[in-house]
Each structure stands twice: as C-alpha cells, then as structure tokens.
Amino acid sequence: MTSVRFVFGGKVVALDGIDPNMTVLSWLRTKVNKIGTKEGCAEGDCGACTVVLGELTQESGRERIRYRAVNACILFVAALDGKQLIVVEDLRQADGALHPVQQAMVDLHGSQCGFCTPGFVMSLFAMYRSEGQPDRARVNDVIAGNLCRCTGYRPIVDAAMAAYDGGRADQFSRRERQTVELLKSIARTETETLALEGAGRRYFAPVTEDALADLVKAHPEATLVAGGTDVGIWVTKHHQDLETVIHVGGVRDMDFVREVDGSMEIGAATTYTDAVHAIAGQYPDFGELIRRIGSVQIRNAGTIGGNVANGSPIGDSMPGLIALGATLVLRLGKQKRVLPLDQFYPGYRQTALKPGEYLSAIRVPLSQPGRHFHTYKISKRFDQDISAVCGAYCLDIAGGQVTRARVAYGGMAATPARAPQCEGALTGLAWTEDAVPVAMRALAQDFAPMDDMRATARYRLAVAQNLLQRLYLDIEGGAPTVLAPEASGQGMGA
C-alpha cells in the first residue's frame, strides 16, 4: 500500500509519492489551493488551521461518522489515510446557505478581523455534529484551542450556543450514507500496512499490533508517532528531518480501554478524547486534568501512550499515573514485559525502552473504597497551557489515618517523579490539618526544582507545597471520588 487515501470534497483522493513530512495544512494551501484554512503559528497553539476529520464508528449498531477537530498544521497528510477531511470551504450548503455555525458567527458578530474565524467555525462545526446544546463551560472547553485576539470571545461563545438548532440538518447528515460507503471502500485490511517513501523519508502505518511490533523491531531507529502533537512541531517548528516514521495512531488493536485483572488497561494508541470518560469514571479529578491537557484539537489527536513514551518532564498524565501506581506493558517483537511507570524514566527525556521496543499499553489500578486521588495542574492560564507544576496524590485513609501515600510531581525535576520524603512523612500520620505542614516540610527535601521561563524554582516549590493544603481541603470537603454524573454514562466501554 503506497498511496494515502482519504475522502475529501465528496470523493476519494489517493496521493502517491507524498513527502511523509508534509502537513495537511501545507497540502491544503499549496497543493490544492484551499486557502480558507489559515496558518497562525504552525505549532498547534492557535487553532487557525483547525480542520475536522470524519471517521467510521459504530453507534447503536449502525455505522456512523464521528467528527473531530484537529490542527492541520501539525498533522501529517499520511495520517489522513482512511478518514474524511472537512475544511471550511466545505461547510456552505448546496443551496448556498451558510451552515448554522457560520450563520451564527455572522449574526452574533463572532468575526472581526476574521483570520481566526475558519478555525473557530471548524471547532464549532465538530461540536455541532457531535453534541447537544452546549453550555458556556462546554463551549469554553471546545474553543480553548482557538485563539482570537479581536473579539474577547464573548460573541463567539454566544454564536456557539445559538448555532445549535437541535437538528443537525446539514449536508453532512444528508450525505452520511454515501460518505460511510466511501470510507468503507478505503479502509485498509489487517495486512495492508501503509508504506510511503518520498523525499528521502520513509513512513509506515501498520493496522495491527503484530505488524507494528515487527516494524519497530526491524527499524529500531524509527521515530514512533501516535497523535504527532509533539513530533509535528519537531518538523514544522524545529525543522527536524524525520527519516523513518512509524505511525502508531492507526493500529486498531492498540486503541482500547478495557478492564484486566483489577486494572484499567489503556492501549497506547488511544487518544485522550477516547480515554477520558473511562478514566474520569474511576478518578474524576484525573478526568478533569485530562480535559486541561492541550486543547480539544490536541486531545483528539494526542494519546496518553504518546505522552508517557515521549518522556517530557512536564507531561501532564504522568504524575497522576505514577501516583496511582500505573504499570506499562512494553513489547519487543513478541516479547512483553511489565514495568512500573515510576521506573520508566532514567533521566531527562530518557526512557527504559530498549532498541526495537515500544509502549503497548498502560495499566491503571481501579479505584477502591478509602482511596483518595487528586491531581492539580498549575499553569499561567487555566486551559491549553504547559504546567509549571503538576501534582498528583493517592492516599489510602482508614480510621482517620493515612495507611499508604503515593505523591508524584511533574515540573519539579528532570523527569516526572515521586516524592519519597513526603510519602514517608504522610504514611502512618493521622489525617488532620496538622499533617499538612509535616508533609509540606518533607516535600522540600524531595525536590530542587529549576528556574525557567515558565516559573521560578521558588514558585514551583511553594506551589507544590501549597497544593498539599488544597489536597487536605479537597479530601475533607468531600470532593467527588466517585463517578461524576456526566462521565458515568460512558463507563469503561471500549
């Protein structure tokens, strides 16, 4: 399989010999002259390039299309394979009428200079296709990945709420059957690994994990890409040349969340968006944290597996996973091994992966009575920001006493790390207000954080300590440790 096939403008497009490093944005603007999609930053921060991907899914036993917004600027064209690409020029109805989200943006003055507008329109379109009447909080979440510098957002939020007409009566509904058939016609079989070669670069996108294992073993030098939300920036911003890329995002049997032996197992190719409900069902606070990782566009592409394997010291999923005692399933060829996550990072941006080995799945122990889990992300901005500090706490409290404490932080050291002094100080302590200063003092022994542009060392340590106060208040205040109502409907389905 050497051509990338996707549905675009109501037809199947097949691209041969495409440069594996070409982004969807670049293809749209320079190859097919679709200039409605804008470049504002080329690193997935501003959302001006937002496009929507349609993917086949099963809903109540029927084949449907699921619409999700992504950033075209850091998405490789090859990742479109098997999907439907929808851009702002596609939204206008056949009779010339504007799409309801477009009309609402016009009517409520959601566009001033207009440069960000196509991106907002596409984010709102994805929501319109996928959800019911949103409230303001939901709209804020949906557009957290879209920057507007003119309006102050209020008219855009108004437009988002007004656009929902209860019907989804747009041309995408009318054409859904045809689109489903087109998508089925380009779905690859299990043996059809997409293999591209162009501009001196190679790209593989296997469909099964067995095929992936063979490829990674055969190409230990390859860069593994899941959502590409970080790797895309290596190319677009840092101008790195990736010679061999293996795309994990399309491996179907690594995209799951399931229960195995008292643990929740998350396939390494599962996006944040697909994992969040199940995680929130077990640990509501963790769900909230994931809702603040990147933006909708980033969470629709990015995976927890990618976050963990990429090994950044400020990855937001790791402190929580470490505090919960998560383990990793690593695979090399046919061999699998299980390693606790807190042993996975020997140093800054280093992992315990051997050549040819990759992260297959993450196992998270299920919640249990008496276990309290909280995690806090501290950043300048609430949404779509990089953490200065991310703290996670898993305390078992029985009879008013801490029987087990696991505390982990990101942003405090070269790797996400546990806080053994703090854990030791807490364990066995009566869980009263007096425990907090004890834990805070102990924590100062655990870390010597750095000064950087995101925060000073002093701020990091002070906040890391203060979060223990918040932890106490949240546990005593009875912050929810059970299923949040909005998450419960989704449960742990996979």
Place this chain on the structure above:
Amino acid sequence: MAPKPGSFSTSIPYEEKKLKIVGTEPADRPDAVDKVTGRARYAADYNLPGQLIGKVLRSPHAHARVLSIDTAAAEAVPGVKAVVTRDDFPDMAVEHAASGELMINFKDVTRNMMAREKVFYDGHPVAAVAAVSESAAKKALKLIKVEYEVLPHVIDVEAAMQSDAPILHEDQFTKGVDPTPEKPSNIATRIESKLGDIEAGFDQADLVIEREFRTKPVHQGYIEPQASIANYTDGGQVEVWTSTQGHFVFRAQIAKLLQLDMSKITVTAAELGGGFGGKNNVYLEPLAVVLSRKSRRPVKMVMTRDEVFRATGPTSGTHTKVKIGVTKDGRITAGQAELNYQSGAFAGSSVPMAAITVFTRYDIENVLVVGHDVTCNRPKVAAYRAPGAPMIAFGVESVLDELAEGVGMDPVSFRLKNAAREGTQTHYGPKLGPIGFVETLESAQAHPHMQEKLGPNQGRGVATGFWFTLGKETSATLNVGEDGTVNVIMGTVDVTGGGRSALAMVVAEELGIPTEKVRVKSGDTTALGFNFMTAGSRGTAAGSMATVKASRDAIQKACEVAARIWEVETEEVVWEDGHARPASTNVGDFEPLSLADLARRAGALGGTIAGHAELDVAMGGPGFGTHIVDVEVDRQTGAVKVLRYTLVQDAGKAVYPKFIEGQFQGGAVQGIGMALNEEYIYSEKGTLENPGFLDYRVPVASDVPFINTEIVEVPNPMHPYGIRGIGEVPIIPPIAALSNAIYHATGVRLRDHPLSPPKVLAALDEAAPAIAAE
C-alpha cells in the same frame, strides 16, 4: 507668515438630527460572510504565477558587529534565484516621519529591515533569499556565512539608562538636555511637560504618595503573521499585496527606502488579520521588492510566528515613577511622573504619546511629567492600541487608588471629584472640549456591577483611560452606479471588520438609501489621494468625515441632475429621504426623483453622480472610559481569576453599536491578557525565550468573563455625527483595574507587571510569610 499645521484641516461641526440608520445594526456584514466561509483573502492567500518564496536570515545575537557576509554558497543552491544583504539597499540619512502614532527615522528603518553595521537584537534580519521552494530557501539560509563580533548587550530599560551600560548607537547623544551631552547614551531623548508649580502643589497636599512601577514588553499578538507578495515588473512597475494598516504610508516608505517614484508603486492592503498598531511598519515589503527586482520573479514572504515575536513590534518595557498629592477632602493638588520607555533597537518609543496621557483624565493644576526614550537590544517597538498608555495608567491609577483609600473616599467618587471636564487645562497644551469622562464615571457608579457581593479573597478594582481621536489625511471616492447603488472606495484599512459596514451606514444615512445598497472597499494606492495609517482610533471617525464630504458632493451632483430634468436652478432642488425634491411649491409641482431615477438618467445629463474627498481631518474628540473588575485570588497558587468585568466608554456616537461593543470587549480582553500573563522573557544571552503562543500566553475563552459594556454618547463637536475614536481606550485601564482589585482582595499591591501567579504568590508570601518559607 507660514500657515500653522492644521490651518487647512477639515472638521464639520456636529449636526443634531434624527437618524434612521446610524446607531442601528446594518442589514448585513458582507466581510463577515466571506470570513466564515474562508473566502476572505489575506496577504498570505495571494499567489502569483511563477512566484518565488522569500525567507529571512536573522541574527542569533542580541548585539554584534557584522564583520562580513558571504552568500556565495547560498547563491549556488539549486533553485535559489536571489540573495540580498545590506549591500542591496541604499543607506538613508536621518529623516523623520510619522508612521501611525509613533515616529520613524529612515536612517533606522533601513537598518531595521536589514542590518548594516551591527545587529541590535535577536531576530534582526541580516540577509534574505528567494528560491523556487521554501525548502531551497531554507537550505540557502543555512549556507550564508555571517561573521559577527559579539558585543555586550542590554535588555532592560533601567540597565540601559545606566552610564556604564553597553551603548547601542555611538552617535546617539541625549536630545532634550541642555547642553547636549558629549558622551553617547542609550537615552535618545528626554521630554518634559509642565503645568503650574509642582512644588507648591505638593505643599498644598495633606497626603503625598510616590511609587515605582515596572512593566514587561508585550506583543500585539495578531493571529495573522506578516505576509507580503511583491512583483517588480520588467517595465519597472512595482506591485505589492501586503498585511498592513496603511498601504499609502507603506508605499511612501518603500519609495523612500528603495529610491523609487511613488507613481511606479501600487500597494494593495489585503484583508487584515489583526494589527492593533503592530502592522504600522514595513518589515518584509522592501525585501520582497528587492528580491523580486533581482530575481525578475514575483516573491512571496510570510513570517513564521517565531519571526513575528522576535522581530516585529512589541510594546515598550517600562519603568515609571508616579507621585501624587491630595488634600484631606480628596482634591488632587499635584501630579508628577517619570516615564522611562524602551524603544528597542532604535529610538522612537511611545513615550511622547504616553507622556500626554498621564494625568489628562484629571483636573490638576500642578503637573510635571518627564519622559525618556531608551534604546536597548530588543526589537524596535511598535504601536499597540493606545501605545504607551496602559503602562503609565497602571502607575497613576494604582496611586490614585491608594490615595482614595487614604482620604477615605470610594475610588469612583474620588475620581469624579477630580475628573477632567470641558474647559480643563491639560498639562500638554490644549484645554479639553466637551468630553464624556464624568458621564462614564457616573454610569459606572450606578452600574449594577457595583452592587454585586464579594466573597473571601475577592476584590473590586476601578481604573480609567483616555485616548485621542486622530484625524490626518483621509481620502474617499463615491460612485453611484447606473442602478442607483453606491460604491465607496476608502483609503484606510478595515482593521476591525465592521469598519466598512460602519462607513456604509454613514453614507446610507447621508444619501437616504438602504445600507445594503452601499458597498465600501479599500482601494489600492493608485485609486485615491493619500491616506494616513489606520491608527489613532481614526478608522471610522476620520473615514466617515471623508465619506460624508463625498456623499454631500454626490448629493450636490444628484440635485444638479434633477434640476436639469426639471429645468430649474440647482439651488431650487433639495435632497430629502433619498430623493430630490423641489425646494418649495414655488419651484414647481414635480414628483420627487430617487437616487436610482437620477443615476439612470445622469449619463446624458452631465455624467456619473459621484463625490470625492481628499481631506486633512482635524484631530479632536478624545475618548474616555471607566472600567470595573472583580477578581478572586487563589492564595495557594497566586492565580487571579477575573470574575466580572464592566466597561463604560464615551463613543461620541455609536454608528454600529454591536461593532463598538466588540471593540470594547476585545480591547479589554487584550488588556486583561497584558495584565495577567503576557510578557517577553529573555535569556542571559539576550535571546527571546518565548517566541511562540506556547509560552507567550494570550487569553483563551475560559480566562475571561463576559465583558459587560455600556456606551455613553457625548457628541464630538468636531464631527457631523459626533463620532469619537473608540478602539484604543479599552486597553488602557485593565492592568491598573486588576492590580487595584487584587489589592482589595488580598491587601497586597503589585507594582511589577505581569500580575502573574509567581508574582502574586511571592507578594502574598512577603506580606504574610507562609509555612512555605519555614
């Protein structure tokens, strides 16, 4: 005697009349439809056959002498068609010109677009390449060998003012100091303005407070990066499509910098993806023209976001001192301020404008304002919405808040007691005309926001702002089609979206026809007389002066056509409700003729009905605003949450109220971003550490509340509709209002911008040492 500047400027006195269209909502906004469908064309969306891609090589150093540049290897890269360096541009003598609200000097502009003797900041251009593809151009950039002699650098304003600081320009001696110093300095200019007797003023005071404030540079953060495409034809014509707030000014600058006749250059302003003052300066345009001339191909250049942050207009970083005295009954007796403003690599910060605004909202008899314009190793600053004003308002409004508390008055009553009104003498010269400042304060005082209850760690802050309404050269042409529909060509740029609709509404009101029969577009530089930059809140205010004049011209011509049809004198025809009518029953019994009737017959009766205006619009009708904000401070993290925000501003007359609300809300949110999070962060080496939206954090939707707006209308006496400029005032008060609110929430005053979580937490810790300090 030579005429004084402004002697021939135009103003049309305010005409009180019943309005049908102005003040409503237009029937449609054609630009918005093209924006939501992706059809609006911004500069980067233009492509020409055979075009090359141009890229810029930029300095990695904050300050260095450029010893040599070797481009041979770059020129040899397949696909490379032209490489240019300082040798491809003529040197310029000192010559000052206005480029929006800030002044430029051509000697510096040519050095800023392409370094000559030295590089002055991280990101300073040193060479440019045009090639058949972006990858070939990037490859060539890597092969250009630049030999630098790295020099000591200086980033911050206070450091740059020290006598032993590294000097950027050896030929820069502080102006405004008598005698002129013999030693070069980074202080380019000292300015001073005075009113009354400052010492006597402080002597009369019962309470005097003096404080120091610091702010970091912030960027305009427009979402559209700068982009230009230039075509230098074999016949010597130059065509440029670009991202600009003033294509006529850009034409003039390209002509000057490249020594070309203006008549040979056509600049078209593409749809503008945000500017806020940051697109008042040429960066790419002259490079693209010269690359095109050298390669004999069209050349397209688009900045990356990294280039936008490193090399285009941030604001000044500032250091200010404010000292104000009051009597115990709350009367301000004296105000003194020192404004130290960075200009970046070359002289010319916003300090002259900022110095005018310092105390102008208040009636103070004794004032002393001193300003310094300071060069340092950062990009040359550009205007940003009320350039310079938010930083000094931070100082003044914070000190006023302390004084109000000191004399036991609430912040609004205290400001009302001292508010500037019609007839107030300003410290910079003129007496104020009719203004709406008191009305905004009274409106704020009565606003339901003031009654909202505050909880623990919550506080309310108030602050105010003032900005001018710039006039300047403005041209417009209006043509009535044979079907009676109307085209208006404006020469300013619709910097906001909705500006075209506002002008269409004014024309429709004048002509008495529906707004949707009027279409307004921005003409290229060959279409009209000169237009100054779209800056200083002048887009609608000055633009409508020109379109009113053009409309009245056209009405005159329409009346002439009617007179010819009726065979009466033109003076016997009047224009009412979109129709020519006999001026009285004595003229005759004629059926009124609509604009469409007349337009259809005009061809044979003297030619097309049209009007035009080439004006120097008089400056006047400043705007004032009052902001109220409630915050909650998280004592554990230092995070500030904005709970409620209300903005009251005098618009003179709101032509298109929804569009004005949009300006108010957008400006306030930029101010909130500036206040809480945005800042330029430099490394020890003097390189910018956060040149991207990942670490330069502009607000997203969840960072801001819904901004409540209230429009006050005190007509501008110098405008037929009473319109005032409104775009800039909204960004002025937020830093001060938020800082005051944080104080009322926590008891801690912050004087070091941004009011970011680390700064807030450190201030809280200092005020009440927490366990964290143990």
